Structure formats: C-alpha cells, structure tokens
Amino acid sequence: MLELYHWEPNGACARVMITLKEKGLDFASRYLDLLAFEQHAPEFVALNESGEAPVLVRDGEAYNESSYICEYLDEAFPERPLMPEAPYERWEARAWQKYVDDYLAASTSDLAWNAYGKAALEGRNVGPDQILGRAPTRERQRVWADALEGYDEARLEKARNRVRLTVEKMEADLQDSDWLAGKAFSLADIAVFSYLNYLPRLTPELVNARTAPRTMAWLTRMSDRPGVKAALAMARTPDPFATAAPGPEPVRWG
C-alpha cells in the first residue's frame, strides 16, 4: 500500500503526484495544508524530520526527497518506466533532476512565494512566533523567517536570472527532441514541469512564445498528458500554480 503526504500539485509535491499518476499507481492521498502548518505536527515530523512535503510511505517505511522518491517508484514498479534506458540519457535525466533540486526549485519557489505565498498566508491567523517555534530544524526556521520577512530585490533578481538560464538550457535541449532527456518523456520532464509551469505567469517577459517557443510548446505537451492532468485535478485550491509555500533554501547562488 502506497500513501503520499502532499500539498497542492505544484513544486516538489507535483513531482511525486505526477510520477504516481503517470505510472498508473494507486495511492492513498494524505493531504497536508502547508499554510496551516500541518507539516510541523509531530506525527508528520516523525515521518520526515525536516517537516517538508512530500513523503511517500510504503508498508510503514517513509521516503523523502522528491527526486529520490520518483526514482524509487520507478525502480520498485518497473512497468511504464520513466527513466531512459541508455546510460547517456539516464545521465541527462539525472543532471536535469539535480539542476531542479539545486537551482530551479529554489528560484521558482522564491518568485512564487513573493507573488502568491505571503498573500495566501494572510487571514490564516497564525503568527511568526508560532511558525518559527514549530519549524523542526534550524534550516526550515531560517527559510520561514526569510519568507515571512519577504525577499529583497537582489534575491528576486537572482531567481529571475536563474529562470533566464533555465530557458536557454531548455531551448537548447528541446532543439532535436520533444523531451528533455533523450527521445522519450521521463522524470526529467516531470521535475522541470513541476516548477516551470509557474513561470509563464511569474516571469512572462522571459517565458513566452516569442523568447521561449520550444519551452512553451513543451509546456503544452506536458499539460496535455493524462497523468499530468490527473495529478493537477487533485488540487484543492482553484489553481495550484497560483499558490506557494517556501521551497528549498537556495544553494550556490551567484
């Protein structure tokens, strides 16, 4: 039996939700309202000590980190494989996943929190002391403290610059293939989509049909996939890409 602790189908949660749907795997949904701080409840922290979603539970064993949950699912359930077979293409898929983990996730999360997250938290009747007092690790306390304070322009500009680099990288990779790693849809596409789908609205000057035609066509191809549609249909908010929680702390910026 598979259980998934998740929030809205965006960011890291979307990665695992799409992977499960694309592989046709049944799972019990355990919805966490991240803006009600259900991820800081002791029962959830017992599953993931950093208090971050998503977490997969299989037969009592808890798995965190979306990249590795997706790879685990692909290995444990080999039908409908989502990793390429050829070693070079497997490397490409992993390199994209690392790029998302190290750069795109943090940059997009910063832009999305700045645009939507703070506003979504208003009216929730939860104060900074309560949030910071319950965040389970020093890293998550720092991430939440920065998010509550709001990001300065230099940080947002770094995030936009990362979007610019991502679009250049995508336009190059999509030159002779419809998908990012090799010729077939893979975990690389799922990883990138789960963040990139925010960007036509957050950075329309960078992600649009004129400056990023292949990226926009790829976004349409992704959105048309039944697995992606099924995952996005699990949203409880009207638009999962118009809300956000803080994501991973930025690493190796600049």
Ligand SMILES: N[C@@H](CCC(=O)N[C@@H](CS)C(=O)NCC(=O)O)C(=O)O
């Ligand atoms: N490295 C983690 C990042 C997970 C992550 O960024 N989770 C966000 C939601 S997308 C979260 O739980 N934020 C709320 C919090 O940290 O309190 C992964 O990819 O699994």
